[in-house]
Amino acid sequence: MKIPEKIKQELAELRRSLDHHNRLYYTLDAPEIPDADYDAMFDRLQSLELQYDCATPDSPTQRVGNEPLAHFDQVTHEQAMLSLGKVSNEKDLRDFESRVMKRLGSDEALEYSCEPKVDGVAVSLLYRDGILERAATRGDGVTGENITHNVRTINSVPLKLQSGSGKGGAGKDGLSGRLEVRGEIFLSKSGFMRLNERARSDGSKTFVNPRNTAAGAVRQLDPRKAARIPLQMYCYSVGLTDSIKIPSQLSEVFSFLETLGLPVNPERSTRKGIEGCLEYCMDLLDKRNDLDYEIDGAVIKVNDLQTQQSLGQNARTPRWAMAYKFPAEEKSTRVLDVEFQVGRTGTITPVARLDPVFVGGVTVSNTTLHNMDEIERLGLRIGDTVIVRRAGDVIPKVVKVINSAANKKPGKIRVPAKCPACGSPVEKEGEVLYKCSAGIICPAQKKESIKHFASRSAMDIEGLGDKLVEQLVDEELISGVDDIFGLQVADLIELERMGPKSAENLVAAIDKSKATTLPRFLYALGIREVGEATALGLATHYGDLQAIIDADAETHAEIADIGPIVAQHIATFFGNKDNRALIRKLRDHGIHWPAIEKAEASPLEGQTFVLTGTLEEMPRNEAKARLLALGAKVAGSVSKNTNVVVAGPGAGSKRTKAEELGIKIIDEAEFLALLESPN
Ligand code: IVH
Numbered sequence: 001m002k003i004p005e006k007i008k009q010e011l012a013e014l015r016r017s018l019d020h021h022n023r024l025y026y027t028l029d030a031p032e033i034p035d036a037d038y039d040a041m042f043d044r045l046q047s048l049e050l051q052y053d054c055a056t057p058d059s060p061t062q063r064v065g066n067e068p069l070a071h072f073d074q075v076t077h078e079q080a081m082l083s084l085g086k087v088s089n090e091k092d093l094r095d096f097e098s099r100v101m102k103r104l105g106s107d108e109a110l111e112y113s114c115e116p117k118v119d120g121v122a123v124s125l126l127y128r129d130g131i132l133e134r135a136a137t138r139g140d141g142v143t144g145e146n147i148t149h150n151v152r153t154i155n156s157v158p159l160k161l162q163s164g165s166g167k168g169g170a171g172k173d174g175l176s177g178r179l180e181v182r183g184e185i186f187l188s189k190s191g192f193m194r195l196n197e198r199a200r201s202d203g204s205k206t207f208v209n210p211r212n213t214a215a216g217a218v219r220q221l222d223p224r225k226a227a228r229i230p231l232q233m234y235c236y237s238v239g240l241t242d243s244i245k246i247p248s249q250l251s252e253v254f255s256f257l258e259t260l261g262l263p264v265n266p267e268r269s270t271r272k273g274i275e276g277c278l279e280y281c282m283d284l285l286d287k288r289n290d291l292d293y294e295i296d297g298a299v300i301k302v303n304d305l306q307t308q309q310s311l312g313q314n315a316r317t318p319r320w321a322m323a324y325k326f327p328a329e330e331k332s333t334r335v336l337d338v339e340f341q342v343g344r345t346g347t348i349t350p351v352a353r354l355d356p357v358f359v360g361g362v363t364v365s366n367t368t369l370h371n372m373d374e375i376e377r378l379g380l381r382i383g384d385t386v387i388v389r390r391a392g393d394v395i396p397k398v399v400k401v402i403n404s405a406a407n408k409k410p411g412k413i414r415v416p417a418k419c420p421a422c423g424s425p426v427e428k429e430g431e432v433l434y435k436c437s438a439g440i441i442c443p444a445q446k447k448e449s450i451k452h453f454a455s456r457s458a459m460d461i462e463g464l465g466d467k468l469v470e471q472l473v474d475e476e477l478i479s480g481v482d483d484i485f486g487l488q489v490a491d492l493i494e495l496e497r498m499g500p501k502s503a504e505n506l507v508a509a510i511d512k513s514k515a516t517t518l519p520r521f522l523y524a525l526g527i528r529e530v531g532e533a534t535a536l537g538l539a540t541h542y543g544d545l546q547a548i549i550d551a552d553a554e555t556h557a558e559i560a561d562i563g564p565i566v567a568q569h570i571a572t573f574f575g576n577k578d579n580r581a582l583i584r585k586l587r588d589h590g591i592h593w594p595a596i597e598k599a600e601a602s603p604l605e606g607q608t609f610v611l612t613g614t615l616e617e618m619p620r621n622e623a624k625a626r627l628l629a630l631g632a633k634v635a636g637s638v639s640k641n642t643n644v645v646v647a648g649p650g651a652g653s654k655r656t657k658a659e660e661l662g663i664k665i666i667d668e669a670e671f672l673a674l675l676e677s678p679n
Pocket of ligand 1: 081082083084115116117118119120121122138184236299318321323
């Protein structure tokens, strides 16, 4: 069909404009037009292409194909895709530099390109005359699989390169011939969480971790399935080229790739000498939890490409690059046993005893399995080999059974019929919860609620740790939190391993703890689902305890971040006369707190804050709680919807992004001043 000239122009303009806004949205994370405008242009292009039957392979409408493949085609990499040597300590990284220097016969410090080692899937993209022609997995380094159909669905991977602007561009249109670009495809942490939230609400299977999810997505035969996973890519090198001239330094190659519209990692940095590299590694390790993608280390590469060439390679690894590995966040180990623990409110929780394993920087020997549903979902039996994951400071978690011992051992896990602490019958509550039926007379519940009461974020009774609480309950010196305040030195010195000095110190600490704050006291009471943030919200909303006791669930639910269920727990707690009597007793023992000013009607309502870096004056959860109490929202990542970023020392990518987006950034001192007078 003949296409009128005017329509041809419109088609070209729509494609150009959609590519441009696509890049602003997905690669630069800085959209300039509302989603609805983008959608309208997209729809117009789609209908013109349909009407004139003129969709081109590089058109923005052609990202997701309609037909699944029957099989993967094999791809031979003309230049092998190498892997990296690994070190995991300073000495071995220094040795790497020594080898490099020795081989070069030089003693002058070299420049290195330092990059995050993104935990994803290595791929090769082949562009011909600027058009994405083929994408392939690394495979064994020589032969990979053709995954073009899936890579086309990744919005930040351009189907067509921007030409003419790069320093290295050659030829009249700059991009004639082939250009192979390599990099890592990955799934962000937030993308992974969103997928799992959706899977949970659909009742479908959840994904184990971002890496496996990304690897699974690129190896889908059906591109429509891959398109459901919001994959991303960071490019880190150029492979084969025909005539396109490439800059001489890796750091410039990154800028060159950027000018072509390819996504590159903003956390890269050029450093001088191995000292600079080590500093980079340490900074990156500090930032690890703040990044929105998983990394398993840093990659250090000689920056000068000519020098890379002259250093050459060993069998499969280059001599000019090295991976500095960070502690693994997932390891496999064996489940030796599953025990049941009784919590503060009587909930019986299964806990896996593990063959101790070093993961995420600590040795883990037991971990909660949450509930029976989780055990069912994992298909876990005692004796199984499992993957344990500990990322950041999140509690360790069994994420997968990898070698089921189910057929070999009768290790099926059953909920005990009787409470392991007091022998009372265990009752089922709701779908997955089991509870000891005895209530607070169960010694385990007693102990747990006293431990919570004395803990640092609650009444903060120094010296009254978990072991001592167990001893005091077992010796029947205390049976409830109010008994703590009747303890005498004479009672305490009777205990094993308790000298007169420690006994005196403890009595003094108990006395000192009586001067507390209302939020701490509320948190210490152990009301179901009332954490520190909710306690603070309650305290600042009502101003005093009696007002909280008198309010009903509906009123509690008016507070930001308190939903109807928690509101009901609060009302039920204060509606119980035993609880009110306990509060009276505690106050009679002299527990007191300064009056607090009632919060004005949410002065920060509608504002979204992001906290990043280290806060030195105030724990992060308190900062968050204070913001919530003032009506603000607190988000985990910076976007165009962020109003203020609070950046402490060590702030990294979130700060950079805020700068790029022109978002207000304040330091901790300014933040504290804002909390004092938010209006
Ligand atoms: S360079 C010859 N740079 O790590 C150099 N690799 O063990 C080969 N990776 O297969 C790769 N981030 O999947 C390089 N910035 C980065 C990387 C990176 C992640 C992965 C890649 C590769 C593996 C090497």
